[in-house]
Amino acid sequence: MAPLFPxxxxxxxxxxxxxxxxxxxxxxxCERVRDAGFTRWDAHTPxxxxxxxxxxxxxxxxxxxxxxxxxxxGAGLGFLLQVWVHTSAYPLVISGKxxxxxxxxxxxxxxxxxxFAAFGAVLGMLGLNRLPMLYHPLFRSKLFEGVTDDAFFISxxxxxxxxxxxxxxxxxxxxxxxxxxxxxx
Amino acid sequence: xxxxxxxxxGHPWNRIPVIGVVGALLGAIVCAILGPANPKQFFFSWLVxxxxxxxxxxxxxxxxLIQYATQGGWGIVVRxxxxxxxxxxxxxxxxxxxxxxxxxxxxSWSVPGAAEHDALLRWKAPYLNVPFFLIRTALYFGVWSFxxxxxxxxxxxxxxxxxxxISARLRRFAGPxxxxxxxxxxxxxxxxIMSLTPRWYSTMFGVYFFAGAFVGFIALLSVVAVAMRRAxxxxxxxxxxxxxxxxxxxxAFTAFWAYIAFSQFFLIWYANLPEETIWFKARLExxxxxxxxxxxxxxxxxxxxxxxxxxxxxxxxxxxxxxxWLLAMHFVDLYWQVMPTLHPEGVRPxxxxxxxxxxxxxxxxxxxxxxxxxxxxxxxxxPRLAESLAFENA
Numbered sequence: 001m002a003p004l005f006p007x008x009x010x011x012x013x014x015x016x017x018x019x020x021x022x023x024x025x026x027x028x029x030c031e032r033v034r035d036a037g038f039t040r041w042d043a044h045t046p047x048x049x050x051x052x053x054x055x056x057x058x059x060x061x062x063x064x065x066x067x068x069x070x071x072x073x074g075a076g077l078g079f080l081l082q083v084w085v086h087t088s089a090y091p092l093v094i095s096g097k098x099x100x101x102x103x104x105x106x107x108x109x110x111x112x113x114x115x116f117a118a119f120g121a122v123l124g125m126l127g128l129n130r131l132p133m134l135y136h137p138l139f140r141s142k143l144f145e146g147v148t149d150d151a152f153f154i155s156x157x158x159x160x161x162x163x164x165x166x167x168x169x170x171x172x173x174x175x176x177x178x179x180x181x182x183x184x185x
Numbered sequence: 186x187x188x189x190x191x192x193x194x195g196h197p198w199n200r201i202p203v204i205g206v207v208g209a210l211l212g213a214i215v216c217a218i219l220g221p222a223n224p225k226q227f228f229f230s231w232l233v234x235x236x237x238x239x240x241x242x243x244x245x246x247x248x249x250l251i252q253y254a255t256q257g258g259w260g261i262v263v264r265x266x267x268x269x270x271x272x273x274x275x276x277x278x279x280x281x282x283x284x285x286x287x288x289x290x291x292x293s294w295s296v297p298g299a300a301e302h303d304a305l306l307r308w309k310a311p312y313l314n315v316p317f318f319l320i321r322t323a324l325y326f327g328v329w330s331f332x333x334x335x336x337x338x339x340x341x342x343x344x345x346x347x348x349x350x351i352s353a354r355l356r357r358f359a360g361p362x363x364x365x366x367x368x369x370x371x372x373x374x375x376x377x378i379m380s381l382t383p384r385w386y387s388t389m390f391g392v393y394f395f396a397g398a399f400v401g402f403i404a405l406l407s408v409v410a411v412a413m414r415r416a417x418x419x420x421x422x423x424x425x426x427x428x429x430x431x432x433x434x435x436x437a438f439t440a441f442w443a444y445i446a447f448s449q450f451f452l453i454w455y456a457n458l459p460e461e462t463i464w465f466k467a468r469l470e471x472x473x474x475x476x477x478x479x480x481x482x483x484x485x486x487x488x489x490x491x492x493x494x495x496x497x498x499x500x501x502x503x504x505x506x507x508x509x510w511l512l513a514m515h516f517v518d519l520y521w522q523v524m525p526t527l528h529p530e531g532v533r534p535x536x537x538x539x540x541x542x543x544x545x546x547x548x549x550x551x552x553x554x555x556x557x558x559x560x561x562x563x564x565x566x567x568p569r570l571a572e573s574l575a576f577e578n579a
Contacts, residue, residue, distance in 0.1 A: 050577060068493070095457065103454055106447060 004134045014137035014185040015041075015157040016168050017144060018177035023049055025176045026152035030055040032175045033154060040160035044144075044153040066124035067117050074116020079109040141183050155183070190419070190561045198416055199558060205551025212544025219537050228287030229527045230541040235284065236377065236519045237401070237542070238549045239277040240394070243370055244402025245270035246333055247395070250366065253336075253352075253359035259430050261573035262422045262563050266409050268340055269556050270402065271333045276552045278326040280545055288315060294383040305384050305460070313380055325373045332362050340564050347566035370395060378519075381526040385464045389449040396442040400484075401515035403435045407508035411501040419562050425499050426577050432498025435507060439492065443485035468521060472531035476521045484514040516542075 008014065020026040023045070030043050034057040043056055082105040086092070091099045126132065138144050138155060147153055154177075156168055165182060172180045192198045220227035245267040252260050252267075288295045294313045300306035306313070336355060343351045371391025379390050387393075410431060414420045453461040468477050488511055497503045524532070564570060 064495070095455070103447075103451055106451065 070120025
């Protein structure tokens with residue numbers, strides 16, 4: 001179970017929040033923040049922006065591997081369950097076929113593979129995103145309310161090795177931020 | 186925006202028609218030499234190759250119709266490849282003609298008197314008789330050629346005029362055309378393949394034929410798209426994003442084929458009714474069983490795992506390997522459907538299999554290559570072309 005509240009390192013600040021007016025501004029700012037070597041930061045937009053993950057330098061999500069492993073696990077468990085039931089736990093002769101009739105096991109194997117893959121996809125996505133999360137320090141910022149409306153943000157966390165309240169603010173202002181503020185933890 | 190929309194003079198692809206014609210002639214000569222000594226083998230070999238190429242053309246027709254019906258944007262840059270391939274349907278009608286001389290060799294129900302001592306064949310005789318079979322076959326080719334030529338001509342006309350009303354008209358026609366195609370294709374698969382075992386029943390066979398045909402066409406599309414990029418044709422228009430989507434189609438319909446193939450087997454295996462099981466019994470005995478297992482692993486298991494990854498679909502050469510592999514498996518699938526009627530004792534490969542494939546395939550490639558030289562390689566003024574060129578996977 002993911003924690004409902006973020007587990008954050010102690011410190012006076014959560015980090016720094018910069019607002020950008022347009023998607024291109026945000027896009028170029030992300031490239032600059034990426035190139036400046038920051039690692040603990042995020043971009044926030046009211047709608048999905050194509051190509052932003054490249055501008056941010058995000059790695060590919062490990063989610064496909066989680067789905068593959070959970071899907072194969074589900075299919076394997078489904079098959080083994082039926083083998084056990086039909087050959088040892090409760091063997092019945094069904095329409096004159098052998099106890100171990102693998103074609104009869106395929107539908108359940110397939111369904112459990114799909115079911116577990118879906119669980120892996122949804123729960124894996126939630127886990128990787130640390131969701132559900134009921135509270136986040138960024139909600140302290142009045143400015144941040146625009147994130148569901150018409151504003152674009154970059155937040156840099158204070159425990160990023162390159163973070164410094166003064167110089168990071170200067171950097172964000174120099175790359176086109178409309179306003180910059182420190183967010184308390 | 187698009188670098189090379191026609192095959193330039195001196196480009197190696199200009200030689201494709203000549204290569205095809207040489208292949209067709211060589212294949213035909215070998216068939217003419219070996220065929221008379223073994224006419225039954227010739228007709229069965231020809232039938233397999235005919236089915237292989239006609240199924241690719243039918244898969245192409247479905248692909249283009251579904252793009253129109255759904256107003257798909259991404260596939261416009263590869264639509265002309267599909268249009269070229271389905272325009273081969275009239276060519277396939279000509280290549281059906283040799284089979285007319287072997288109906289008695291191919292289809293046991295067509296032999297005069299076959300139904301006399303067989304209650305089931307007597308019951309089926311109002312459908313399975315030679316005149317009605319020929320009328321139906323003529324009807325299939327008539328209907329398919331009509332749809333194919335209508336779509337090809339309209340698309341080419343739009344190259345010249347850029348009239349968006351053409352797209353709207355073809356879109357309205359696409360839904361009904363898909364229904365007509367589904368019905369005729371189902372009956373054609375009953376007539377040409379199922380009736381080789383005239384006592385057999387399977388209501389699923391039409392879908393099975395469609396699934397194989399569509400996998401076959403998408404596999405061919407992936408190979409042609411990659412080959413065109415390599416040959417510096419449309420190499421700026423067909424991007425990695427388009428290859429990725431073709432790969433997704435290939436992956437999805439490989440799974441769909443397996444779903445349909447297994448469903449057909451599963452219900453027949455479970456119910457265990459003699460008039461249904463005869464077909465699979467013939468394919469699970471002797472060396473045909475090896476081919477059955479090969480199809481399970483090669484037409485589903487291996488390509489399913491191979492095509493699952495994102496990078497495999499986005500690198501041209503890895504996608505093309507998957508395409509070539511599935512084309513080969515589509516051929517094996519049809520071979521496995523047809524040949525046990527001739528060789529119930531086991532797999533008996535023949536030089537005529539190769540000769541018929543080269544003859545039919547050479548004609549197909551020659552005609553398609555000839556058409557490609559005479560046209561733009563993309564629908565130049567389709568209203569959605571810009572959308573397709575800019576397409577990106579999320």
